[in-house]
Amino acid sequence: MAGYEPKTARARIATTAARGVVAERLSQQPRMDVIRNTIFGSVLLLAVAIALAGLALLIGDALIDGWSRLNLDLITNGPSAFPEKAGLRAALIGTLWIIGLVILIIVPVGVGAAIFLEEYASRESRLARIVELNVQNLAAVPSIIYGLLGLAFIARSPLNLGFVVLAASITLALLVLPIVILVSREALRAVPPSIREGSLALGATQWQTIRKQVLPAAIPGIATGVILAVSRAIGETAPLIPLGAATFVTFDPSGPFSGFTALPLQIFDWVKQPQDEFRTLAAAGVIVMLLVLIAMNSFAIWLRNRYEQRW
């Protein structure tokens, strides 16, 4: 307001009016806008709260139920018909075997498929488009379907592996392959074309360019995708049931061709038992599984933030 002060009455009226209009425009937010903003903000907050509350409730409940059995014995004890002696050892070893083999399958196959689709297949190629569409569809297929596929083609003929670790690994690998392929393709696509051009212009072949430049730059993204896929595979129960894993095992799985059980199935088995003590055991098992999954997902996020290349 300093500066210009009108001298005549006419000028004073005009300036005052003009200032009034400006002040009004600046100050008044329409009432409906205020209400809408508040409602919208609250609804979003509620959505977040519900999601978090569900998770917190689950963890809290499992912790309360399972706290008394949450000790080293839980991991070191083998299966037993007596709840006070039963433990997760066989299931943990089974899960480790399954997951180890899953990684061995999904890394070469998933990354290979992603490299083919992203670097070699031309955008117009019919084959590439069909493959791409199907990869996306496969990612949405319910997991029990993979279990039935595993039963029909892997456990029984033609592969006829029987109800063993390897059959479970192949089935779970098929289940999570679409995730690995989609994430790896994203990671490859994030490497700018100028890097490929720079390498090719030096006389590098396409394969040298991919192996020495594109793939190393994409590895953090690919690793993130593999970890997320693996943590999905760890939690899967449904596809393992048709593969004969729900049985009570009295031995530790010892190799790809050994019978097996896995963490989620062991928990499922305990929940089914009539004794209450087994339910406590199941709750403790849930906590162990959640810890494993949270650790793996955190590692994936850390890996992505730490090594992701900013272009």
Add this chain to the structure above:
Amino acid sequence: MKPPMTQDEQPQSRASDSADSDSAARRHPSISVRPEFQRTAPDAPTREKVFELQDISVFYTGVPAVQEVSMDVHKNEVTALIGPSGCGKSTLIRCLNRMNDLIPGAEVKGRLLYHREDLYGPKVDPVQVRKLIGMVFQKPNPFPKSIYDNVAFGPKILGMDGDMDEIVEHALRRAALWDEAKDRLDSNAFGMSGGQQQRLCIARCIAVGPDVILMDEPCSALDPISTGRIEDLMMELKQEFSIVIVTHNMQQAARVSDRTAFLMVELDADEQGRWGRIVEYDQTEKIFTNPSDPRTEDYVSGKVG
């Protein structure tokens, strides 16, 4: 206080935007036009031909981008391609090391001889072509690796003999980057300035021992000082290599090149299709002082473009 001008530069004072370049030269002495720049004298015997383009046309999925270009590129000279946006300068330069092969649907017609060999002959492997004919791009594109590994990448994949440290040092020295880079060879190339990154890309290109260096608007993303350094570098490098440069900047072509080709956009009758066509190709001095085509005259004097 104008910097000393060579005779070659006289025509520039006619150009409408020469005031800019002059004041830039005063502010940054490093980009002033320097008399010691050795330009091929008009009456000098013609040098050996590196490239012979005969009626080269380029099509992208059947649509012409450049039509019927014929010109020769000579050894140990800087050849500049100038012209307005969309006239196909970049398309044309990418024919010379077969980078267009990487674009699906791209097709090159006509004859392109490299040391009298047909570059698009049936037995020619584009990968081998690119070993001999290096390229520096518009935007510096160092690899996300250390400075050392950026330079060593080419020699390593080509399986070159010799001490890698020496190869890297030599290439960095040739690219006038050694003094700035020698103490930080292991640090990531992304930490360098844009101008340093571009000189690193030149070093990377030199390290594989090419015969020709193609530069596709190498200075368009750089400030005037960095531009000046790269122009100085080009004068050095042409002793050893033949250089083809695409540039938007007419002054740059006038400063560094021995020969200049001027391309223009041409429209077809119903103005649907547009492609580039060469208007004039001659010694740079002639293009900028006494062009034979009035369209060249209009462009270099700043009337159009």
